[in-house]
Amino acid sequence: MEMQxxxxxxxYNTFGIEAKARQFIAVHSVTExxxxxxxxxxxxxxxxxxxxxxxxxxxxxxxVIHIDLKGKKIIAEDDDFVWVESQAGENWHxxxxxxxxxxxxxxxxxSLIPGNVGTTxxxxxxxxxxxxxxxxxxCEALSITNQETKKFxxxxxxxxxxxxxxxxxxxxxxxxTSVVFKLTKRNHKINTSYGDITAELAKNSISEPTLKDVSNxxxxxxxxxxxxxxxxxxxxxxxxxxxxxxxxxxxxHQQFPEMKYYDISETEVKVPAGWLIEQAGFKGKRFxxxxxxKNQALVLVNYGNATGxxxxxxxxxxxxxxxxxxxIQIEAEVNVI
Numbered sequence: 001m002e003m004q005x006x007x008x009x010x011x012y013n014t015f016g017i018e019a020k021a022r023q024f025i026a027v028h029s030v031t032e033x034x035x036x037x038x039x040x041x042x043x044x045x046x047x048x049x050x051x052x053x054x055x056x057x058x059x060x061x062x063x064v065i066h067i068d069l070k071g072k073k074i075i076a077e078d079d080d081f082v083w084v085e086s087q088a089g090e091n092w093h094x095x096x097x098x099x100x101x102x103x104x105x106x107x108x109x110x111s112l113i114p115g116n117v118g119t120t121x122x123x124x125x126x127x128x129x130x131x132x133x134x135x136x137x138x139c140e141a142l143s144i145t146n147q148e149t150k151k152f153x154x155x156x157x158x159x160x161x162x163x164x165x166x167x168x169x170x171x172x173x174x175x176x177t178s179v180v181f182k183l184t185k186r187n188h189k190i191n192t193s194y195g196d197i198t199a200e201l202a203k204n205s206i207s208e209p210t211l212k213d214v215s216n217x218x219x220x221x222x223x224x225x226x227x228x229x230x231x232x233x234x235x236x237x238x239x240x241x242x243x244x245x246x247x248x249x250x251x252x253h254q255q256f257p258e259m260k261y262y263d264i265s266e267t268e269v270k271v272p273a274g275w276l277i278e279q280a281g282f283k284g285k286r287f288x289x290x291x292x293x294k295n296q297a298l299v300l301v302n303y304g305n306a307t308g309x310x311x312x313x314x315x316x317x318x319x320x321x322x323x324x325x326x327x328i329q330i331e332a333e334v335n336v337i
Contacts, residue, residue: 001025001032012066013051014114016233017308021046021064028068028089030177034147036065045144046337047175049088052115053123053235054335057308067118069177072098080187083137085180088118092125099181100211105188106135106181108215109197112222114229114236118176121152122166123333124159128194128218133159135181141174150174162240162333190214196221225296233302234293238315239273240333252327259326273322273330274298280321290314312336 007024010016023043027033037045044062069087072095076083082104086095092115096107109128120132121139138153158165166174190209192198200217201209209217227234244252249269253259259276261269277283277297284294289306291314293299300311315332322330 001027001036007064009048009051009056009060009064012048013054013056014229014233014235015055015302015306015308015311016229017056017302017306017311019056019308020059022059022061023063024066025063026066026068028070030069030142030149033065033067033069033142033175033177036063037142037144037147047144049119050091050114050116052229053119053333054337055235055308055311056337057312058337060337065175067116067175067177069118075180077185080185082183082185083180084183085178086117087178088116088176090117091115092117092120096215099183100215103211104183104185105190105211106130106183108211109191109218111215111218112226117179121157121159121164121176121179123162124157124164126162127222128197129191131159133157135183137180137182139176139179141170141176143174144172149177161243192217226299227293227295227301232293233306234299235334237273237298238300238332238334239277239298239318239330241270241273242276242328242330243268243270244328256326271328276322276326276328276330277318280318280325282318282321287314292318308337 004024007021009021010018025036027036040063046060046062046064048064048066067088069089072084072086072090074082075085093112095117096111099107109130110125113125113127121136124132136154138151141150141152143150188211192201192209192214197217200220201213206213226236246267246269249261261271264270274297282292283297285292288310289303290310291301291303293301300314319330322328
């Protein structure tokens with residue numbers, strides 16, 4: 001471990017924003033993490049994972065601790081299921097591909113989502129009809145204040161749409177160090193309910209898809225819509241899809257009958273934020289060094305030297321326009337620092 005001062009975080013956030021950490025250290029084991037926390041009790045701390053779900057708008061006047069814990073293993077299995085534990089610093093997409101190579105089912109629809117395993121429960125990440133909560137069993141986390149290890153089972157995580165206990169009651173109190181998933185070994189529940197996946201499989205004449213087929217379809221769809229952060233700085237979907245009461249939505253729908261929506265319960269509907277942003281005329285627009293991606297209106301991008309504040313200003317402009325045009329409030333999915 002080496003403590004570094006005035007450290008550039010440009011390569012540690014997928015937006016590629018230039019911002020400095022007052023102090024920076026990478027930890028490669030739980031023991032190292034405990035040591036750093038114990039030795040810096042009075043320091044303000046900032047926990048950094050894959051840097052895929054944050055927008056840096058300023059330098060971080062704190063000790064930035066980069067969680068670089070690696071390793072994955074099978075911890076239990078029976079004829080039908082396998083329980084797999086991954087350390088927090090494993091790349092999420094690489095972990096998903098590894099599970100597919102083992103013919104373990106459950107994560108294939110979340111292929112190519114940027115970030116590391118340790119931050120997936122925080123957001124309850126999801127894509128194409130699946131979420132982390134569907135396969136999540138538990139995670140181990142270290143208390144920042146007293147370095148004690150706590151196991152969070154699924155029920156304690158209070159998962160919701162891009163929500164968890166780690167964004168609310170437990171925010172800034174714990175560092176997730178490993179996550180356990182329960183995956184299928186046979187009788188896989190192949191989920192191709194989303195039209196994009198169905199169309200992609202049909203294009204390749206696949207009628208009985210395997211886990212790998214579904215993963216490949218998701219990868220192809222995401223690559224066609226979403227820019228590679230290594231080539232064009234971004235953080236994936238910047239906004240959550242708003243969830244509205246049906247009674248409120250019906251009034252809006254009368255005014256905008258072409259508005260897309262999905263029923264998610266007897267009383268609620270989800271409206272695609274990307275559709276709202278596109279209808280408001282933002283898709284593909286560029287404002288200096290920042291803008292909205294040409295293929296996916298949900299994605300804000302850094303064209304080279306944008307500041308976090310420039311991207312934040314665009315996001316606020318979008319939110320204000322959507323509210324004034326449609327009467328719908330959309331929230332950022334990305335954490336603004």
